[in-house]
Amino acid sequence: MDGEIRNTFKQITSKKPEKALSDRLILHLGVFIEKRRINRRITFTSLGAFGIIASAPALYYSGSALIQSEFFQYLSLLLSDGKMVLSNIGDYAQIMLESVPFMSMLGLFVGILVAIISIRISLIQIYGQRKLIQI
Amino acid sequence: MRKSIDNDLIAKYLSGDEESFALLVRKYTDETYGFAMSFIKKEDIVEDIFQDTFLKVWKNIKKFDQKKDFKTWFFQILRNTIFDWLRKKSELPFSYFDGGDSGDDRESNIILETISDDEEILPHKLFEKKESVKMVTKALEKISPSQKEVLLLYFSEDLNFREIGEVLGESIDTVKSRYRRALLALKKVLENMNQMHQN
Incomplete structure (x- = not known):
């Protein structure tokens, strides 16, 4: 008896789709996936470009501050008159520490890091490739 | 047997074989079309239902627990999509679709x-x-x-x-x-x- 009931119900849901329906569904899904990837590429490439542009002034000002600081002058002293520096190593070390433009160096470091990450993200978005779903 | 075939296809898709997902789409469109048609009756609407369903499946495929049965998970998404459409289109109260039996x-x-x-x-x-x-x-x-x-x-x-x-x-x-x-x-x-x- 259960067999007859099942048979009846199976006939009720026996209708099959046209073959082209699956093709259309796969195509639609493929288009959606590709659109989503393109949107992501645009978003991340834009973020990457913004990061590069934003880091440029930081690099410039940090670099300028570093160059204009006394740090390199004292560093050149080590190279030109090493013996005198070594005999007063304690004072020299203290002067060097005081002259290091930490904020400028930090700004420079952060700027370089942001620029590298931004370039990497942009390159991945531009050149990263995945296959479309094939029919 | 069915479970292992479906899980194989999912595992292959997650490894990068996108053709496996296409095979899943074909298989389940064929097997569940009659079920969807028994509720919706209109082929163009059923096609929209399947598009939404497979999109949801694709979006959540990585979260699918492969120890479970894909067929029941698929039916869960399909019937929810069907019933959402029926609720939007019907003038009947929501309670008519939930349980349908007050006891x-x-x-x-x-x-x-x-x-x-x-x-x-x-x-x-x-x-x-x-x-x-x-x-x-x-x-x-x-x-x-x-x-x-x-x-x-x-x-x-x-x-x-x-x-x-x-x-x-x-x-x-x-x-x-x-x-x-x-x-x-x-x-x-x-x-x-x-x-x-x-x-």
Whole structure:
């Protein structure tokens, strides 16, 4: 008896789709996936470009501050008159520490890091490739 | 067997073989089209339903627990999409789609408690007739969608009560109760139709 009931119900849901329906569904899904990837590429490439542009002034000002600081002058002293520096190593070390433009160096470091990450993200978005779903 | 084939396809897709997902789409479109059509009736709407369903499947495929059955997970998404569409288009109250059985019918409760075998509920002779498919199709339109889906999932799609529970997000006991009430509701409609036919 259960067999007859099942048979009846199976006939009720026996209708099959046209073959082209699956093709259309796969195509639609493929288009959606590709659109989503393109949107992501645009978003991340834009973020990457913004990061590069934003880091440029930081690099410039940090670099300028570093160059204009006394740090390199004292560093050149080590190279030109090493013996005198070594005999007063304690004072020299203290002067060097005081002259290091930490904020400028930090700004420079952060700027370089942001620029590298931004370039990497942009390159991945531009050149990263995945296959479309094939029919 | 079915579970291992589906899980193989999913594993291959997650490893980068996008053709495997296309195979899943073809397989489940073919196998569940009749189920969707039994609720929606219009081919263009069913196509939209399937597009939404497969999109949801794709978006959540990485979260799918491969120890579970893909078929029940797919049916869960498909029936939710179907019922969302039915709710949007129907003027019937939301409660009509959820459960469809208040349990307030004393007569139903008595019958349910006294019947030991579910198969006794439905009129046997009707299913022996040639026109049973037509009659049952019409009768299914007269019961609530939630009762109809339990019967279709059980008899057409060969899911057991535990699997139906996973699809519906209900306990096994609730599913069994809804199944029995659905059989009762179908029986009433079939008997009425049979009586009208004889008159």
